[in-house]
Amino acid sequence: xxxxxxxxxxxxxxxxxxxxxxxxxxxxxxxxxxxxxxxxxxxxxxxxxxxxxxxxxxxxxxxxxxxxxxxxxxxxxxxxxxxxxxxxxxxxxxxxxxxxxxxxxxxxxxxxxxxx
Amino acid sequence: xxxxxxxxxxxxxxxxxxxxxxxxxxxxxxxxxxxxxxxxxxxxxxxxxxxxxxxxxxxxxxxxxxxxxxxxxxxxxxxxxxxxxxxxxxxxxxxxxxxxxxxxxxxxxx
Numbered sequence: 715x716x717x718x719x720x721x722x723x724x725x726x727x728x729x730x731x732x733x734x735x736x737x738x739x740x741x742x743x744x745x746x747x748x749x750x751x752x753x754x755x756x757x758x759x760x761x762x763x764x765x766x767x768x769x770x771x772x773x774x775x776x777x778x779x780x781x782x783x784x785x786x787x788x789x790x791x792x793x794x795x796x797x798x799x800x801x802x803x804x805x806x807x808x809x810x811x812x813x814x815x816x817x818x819x820x821x822x823x824x825x826x827x828x829x830x
Numbered sequence: 831x832x833x834x835x836x837x838x839x840x841x842x843x844x845x846x847x848x849x850x851x852x853x854x855x856x857x858x859x860x861x862x863x864x865x866x867x868x869x870x871x872x873x874x875x876x877x878x879x880x881x882x883x884x885x886x887x888x889x890x891x892x893x894x895x896x897x898x899x900x901x902x903x904x905x906x907x908x909x910x911x912x913x914x915x916x917x918x919x920x921x922x923x924x925x926x927x928x929x930x931x932x933x934x935x936x937x938x939x940x
Binding site for chain 2 (some may be wrong): 718764813817822
């Protein structure tokens with residue numbers, strides 16, 4: 715079974731600065747995908763970025779990048795130039811790539827607060 | 831292009847009642863998954879539907895059941911509601927690797 719660990723319950727960052735949210739995972743399976751989602755107080759889970767275990771390059775989506783270190787089993791999210799609207803809960807998640815095991819396993823989340 | 835839509839947004843039920851939650855997937859998505867998110871926690875996988883069949887199920891009792899229709903929309907049914915079923919229920923749709931979630935249904939059981 716896979717496990718996702720997010721060790722930062724809460725983080726503060728100044729507006730316009732960069733911030734890194736930590737995520738480690740535990741699996742012996744070679745084929746998996748890693749996700750980051752943002753959940754504002756409204757409740758919607760917003761997809762941010764995806765990294766496949768076989769992808770050679772780190773994924774980037776606008777201001778979001780995923781620092782994928784496969785040997786260390788870490789998938790940290792980097793948000794550049796933080797904005798006030800980035801204040802939310804952030805969840806790291808993982809799932810296997812074979813069709814019979816597609817469930818996402820989530821971490822406990824990190825609450826990010828961006829200060830003006 | 832509409833994203834994943836869920837209805838209703840909020841629901842209040844009493845113990846022992848039954849509830850049905852609905853989900854319309856993002857256009858072109860053929861796979862629907864349901865998750866339960868208790869307050870202050872990450873979402874927990876309930877089950878996934880593909881081609882109208884339950885493809886995978888999480889650690890939830892049989893009181894939780896689902897259905898997928900030919901147009902890929904889906905329903906989640908919960909029977910004999912317990913106080914502990916109070917949570918945000920999230921639907922996600924996918925085609926390929928990426929999952930997209932709806933805004934959820936907030937269920938309160940009194």
